[in-house]
Amino acid sequence: MTATCAILPSSLGDTGTLRRGACPSIAAPMRTGDGLLVRLRPAATALTVQDLLALAYLARAHGNGLVEITARGNLQLRGLTETSVPPLAAGLAAAGIVPQRGVAIEVPPLAGIDPTELADAAPIADALRAALADAALSLAPKLAVVVDGGGVLSLADMVADIRLDTVAGTQGLAWRLSVGGDRVTARPVALLPRERVVEGVMATAAALAAIGPAARGRDLDPAVLAAALGADPAPPLAAVAPAHPLGAHRIGTETVLGLAPAYGQIHADRLAALVHALAGCGATEFRLAPHHTLLVRGLSTETLAAAEAAAMREHVWSTREAPGRTVSVCTGSAGCASASFDTHAAADALVAEAGDLLDGSFDVHVSGCPKGCAHPAAAAVTLCGTAAGVGLVLGGRAGDAAAAILPAGALAPALARLGTLLRARRADGETVGGLIDRTAPDTLASAYQGRQ
Numbered sequence: 001m002t003a004t005c006a007i008l009p010s011s012l013g014d015t016g017t018l019r020r021g022a023c024p025s026i027a028a029p030m031r032t033g034d035g036l037l038v039r040l041r042p043a044a045t046a047l048t049v050q051d052l053l054a055l056a057y058l059a060r061a062h063g064n065g066l067v068e069i070t071a072r073g074n075l076q077l078r079g080l081t082e083t084s085v086p087p088l089a090a091g092l093a094a095a096g097i098v099p100q101r102g103v104a105i106e107v108p109p110l111a112g113i114d115p116t117e118l119a120d121a122a123p124i125a126d127a128l129r130a131a132l133a134d135a136a137l138s139l140a141p142k143l144a145v146v147v148d149g150g151g152v153l154s155l156a157d158m159v160a161d162i163r164l165d166t167v168a169g170t171q172g173l174a175w176r177l178s179v180g181g182d183r184v185t186a187r188p189v190a191l192l193p194r195e196r197v198v199e200g201v202m203a204t205a206a207a208l209a210a211i212g213p214a215a216r217g218r219d220l221d222p223a224v225l226a227a228a229l230g231a232d233p234a235p236p237l238a239a240v241a242p243a244h245p246l247g248a249h250r251i252g253t254e255t256v257l258g259l260a261p262a263y264g265q266i267h268a269d270r271l272a273a274l275v276h277a278l279a280g281c282g283a284t285e286f287r288l289a290p291h292h293t294l295l296v297r298g299l300s301t302e303t304l305a306a307a308e309a310a311a312m313r314e315h316v317w318s319t320r321e322a323p324g325r326t327v328s329v330c331t332g333s334a335g336c337a338s339a340s341f342d343t344h345a346a347a348d349a350l351v352a353e354a355g356d357l358l359d360g361s362f363d364v365h366v367s368g369c370p371k372g373c374a375h376p377a378a379a380a381v382t383l384c385g386t387a388a389g390v391g392l393v394l395g396g397r398a399g400d401a402a403a404a405i406l407p408a409g410a411l412a413p414a415l416a417r418l419g420t421l422l423r424a425r426r427a428d429g430e431t432v433g434g435l436i437d438r439t440a441p442d443t444l445a446s447a448y449q450g451r452q
């Protein structure tokens with residue numbers, strides 16, 4: 001098939017895959033424990049029922065059927081092979097699903113339909129995509145641009161190399177250009193009128209390219225950029241707290257429901273069943289959103305409960321209160337050859353035995369092996385698969401030494417014992433994170449192993 005050559009560039013080397021840490025697009029999939037992984041963000045802001053059914057079909061036909069929504073609202077298809085990526089790309093093209101290419105440019109998921117936003121960021125994002133494609137600069141593969149027009153689901157808390165935040169001033173709307181951070185932490189460069197924002201971002205991108213192909217926003221000097229643009233440095237912006245996309249939102253006159261696959265992952269068969277059920281509830285449009293979320297439009301107040309019930313049937317969360325939301329979980333044995341146990345079943349057992357203790361005050365990580373894909377940093381509590389069983393790692397990374405190890409089959413009662421111990425020791429008003437901090441690791445390890 002001629003499309004194959006265009007899809008897999010020769011620059012990828014012998015394996016045709018990327019190193020870890022690069023950006024696994026369909027042109028450059030990444031090798032993981034369960035085969036090749038492709039990350040894609042459809043160019044269209046909204047997906048239809050047919051689009052999602054096509055994605056489910058393609059994930060099952062060409063991968064291992066696992067579909068993920070990432071923390072930044074990208075789609076990931078897993079378990080692909082060198083020979084299955086080209087037909088996947090052809091299938092996407094046939095379905096009319098065009099993946100974004102080049103620099104990731106993100107806008108609030110409700111851009112253009114949220115009456116509370118200050119400005120629709122989508123047209124600016126489109127203009128930037130065109131300008132960046134024309135310029136063909138050599139930029140870091142993971143470079144991210146955020147264009148935030150505000151609104152209920154603004155991207156104020158999303159870190160980017162280059163940001164544009166709309167600001168209402170006495171002269172009308174302007175856009176603050178900043179680099180290397182979120183709305184609050186990014187370093188301000190300049191306040192620009194709408195007609196200069198593309199120029200401002202392109203000057204910033206050119207400055208990055210001049211530093212080198214690995215340069216990121218943090219490497220830039222805002223004062224130098226401001227001088228080059230002939231603009232005064234812009235002031236810092238006040239923090240705003242965007243809503244979490246999960247759950248039901250009243251947007252103007254419509255109800256938008258945010259759904260998140262449990263632990264960020266859903267099998268294609270369940271995705272197709274969910275989409276059919278949601279279509280039966282009136283769903284017409286879907287938008288990918290941060291925090292592993294899929295926004296559903298077209299529901300009514302009458303069909304909302306049925307849509308939420310359909311989500312629950314397919315192991316999809318529709319509320320921020322879902323206790324498993326605080327647990328980072330990798331693919332596990334359902335789709336990764338490196339995993340020594342079923343991480344999703346373990347996370348479910350954790351929620352069943354100690355869900356009341358998952359108060360968000362500490363990180364919990366369930367990892368199929370010491371690689372720790374789902375949470376590379378240290379976590380307060382990690383359950384990590386090893387050749388000897390499931391290790392309990394306290395205050396460390398998945399690959400750190402375990403305080404105790406048990407066979408996977410003994411995990412549920414071990415988690416129940418840990419839950420009993422923590423409930424008995426918890427002081428009034430104490431966070432569970434604080435409680436774990438002040439509890440001796442040996443005490444936790446003994447409860448895990450049933451030595452108490």
Ligand code: SF4
Binds near residue numbers: 034330
């Ligand atoms: S951490 Fe999980 S997904 Fe990553 S290689 Fe290990 S088992 Fe596979």
